[in-house]
Amino acid sequence: MCSKLLEKFVFAISVSSACAVVHAGELTEVTNEVNAEPDASIPLLAVDGPEMASFYYDYVGEMDFEDESGSYNLNAFRLQSPIAGAYDDGFGWGVDVFLEYTDFNVKDQPALEDLDLYRIGMDLNFIWLNVKGSKWSPVLRLSPSLSSDFESVSTDDFRMTATAGAFYQQRSNLKWLFGIFYTNNYYSDKWNSFFMLPVVGFSWQPADCYDITALGPRIDFSYLPNDDWKIGAFFAARSRNWNTEGDNSFQVSAYIVGVRLDYQVVEDCWIIGEAGMTINNSVDVYDRHDRELFSEDADAGVFASVGLRYRF
Structure with missing residues (x-):
């Protein structure tokens, strides 16, 4: 019971697959530039980095349910692009729009069915750099x-998910993030409305070619041998929740551990590959009256992801 409770708590901090981490003074996923030119440092706070559009395809292999019959697998696509943003006199803002599609496939489990699942939305990002000459830079992400x-x-x-807080520049190679995280994009029989939790994260570059970032249950370690390549390993928790037919709450959760390779094929354009294992997989379904319809863990599985990123 305690382990299940802890698992649900950890997933609450990372309900979005695009959960941000601290990197180079921005609220953004880990970017892949080495010695980025000044334009790339403008803090528009897009998920994949300043002024960055992206497309990803994720595959999660078939996983058997532990105590129930059947198995499931996932295919997912995500497209994201900035549509507006500006930076002036220490204040930056940016707006991204995104579309996600998840194909949930189930075998030999009568309580579940194949589903086509969608998520459409936007990211609104704001940062105030070094307020009044201090080491603090407040940030807000909606x-x-x-x-x-x-x-x-x-x-x-x-x-709705939101993060409000501030970066603190302790040293030139060490930056912290302190703040509050809110979401209503997670469901359980313990917490069925929303979460509001503290967030602590950091970005540390022990050397020019190494970068370590951490926020909640996501940790990234990266090695950057030159301007075109980035090699890394990561551990993260992922959870996604959808409202389905009959106002049921349908949720898929997992921990993932893997490796990542980024390569700049031409100027301002990168291809990305990830591969690894998913562990502590689970599928949960609740009805509109908060009654549990299905809740089952699944065996470990494999995942792979490919993507393309382009900076305008």
């Missing part, structure tokens, strides 16, 4: 979205 199978659309499809 991510409203619709998360649904779109069989019908209601207010239950609406999701």
